[in-house]
Amino acid sequence: MSESLYIPESATKVEKYEAILPQIEALITGEPDLYANLANISAALKEAFDFFWVGFYLVKENQLVLGPFQGPIACTRISLGKGVCGTAWQEGKTILVPDVDTFPGHIACSSASKSEIVVPVFKGGLVAMVLDVDSDQLDDFDEVDQEYLEKLMGVLGSQL
Numbered sequence: 001m002s003e004s005l006y007i008p009e010s011a012t013k014v015e016k017y018e019a020i021l022p023q024i025e026a027l028i029t030g031e032p033d034l035y036a037n038l039a040n041i042s043a044a045l046k047e048a049f050d051f052f053w054v055g056f057y058l059v060k061e062n063q064l065v066l067g068p069f070q071g072p073i074a075c076t077r078i079s080l081g082k083g084v085c086g087t088a089w090q091e092g093k094t095i096l097v098p099d100v101d102t103f104p105g106h107i108a109c110s111s112a113s114k115s116e117i118v119v120p121v122f123k124g125g126l127v128a129m130v131l132d133v134d135s136d137q138l139d140d141f142d143e144v145d146q147e148y149l150e151k152l153m154g155v156l157g158s159q160l
C-alpha cells in the first residue's frame with residue numbers, strides 16, 4: 001500500500017476526484033476491517049478537499065451512531081428521519097443541502113457548518129451507514145460531489 005495520497009495541485013474538483021478515487025479504492029480493497037477503511041476514506045477525503053467535517057454514521061440498533069471521521073467533535077447518535085443524516089437514511093438517497101439553515105430539522109453539530117451532503121451506503125438493499133460531509137461555505141457541494149461520492153460509497157457497499 002502506498003503511504004501517501006497523490007493529489008494533483010491546482011486541479012479541478014473533477015480531476016481531484018478522478019485522481020483520488022482509484023487510490024482510495026486500492027486502499028480499501030482487500031482490507032477486511034471496516035473501521036480501518038472508514039478511517040482512511042475520511043482522512044483521504046479531508047486531505048484532498050479540506051472539508052470542514054467528513055465522516056460516517058453507522059446504523060446500529062435503529063439509530064445512526066458516529067463512526068470514524070475527520071474534523072471537530074460531532075453528535076454521537078441520530079434517530080431515523082432526524083437531521084440530514086437521518087433523512088438520507090430514511091429515504092435511502094443522497095441529500096444535498098446548499099444552506100443548512102433552510103433544511104427543516106438540520107442537526108447543527110457545529111455552527112460553522114453551512115452546507116452539507118449525505119450519501120447512504122447500502123448492504124443487501126438496506127442502508128448500513130451514511131457518509132456525511134460538511135462545509136463551512138454555503139453551497140459548496142454539487143452534482144459532481146454527488147456523482148463521485150456515490151460511486152465511492154458504491155464500492156464501499158459492495159465490500160460490506
Ligand code: SME
Pocket residue numbers: 053074075078082083084085086105106107108109110113116132134
Ligand atoms: N448535520 C448533520 C448532523 C451530523 S454533523 O453535521 C457531523 C445532520 O443534520 O444530520
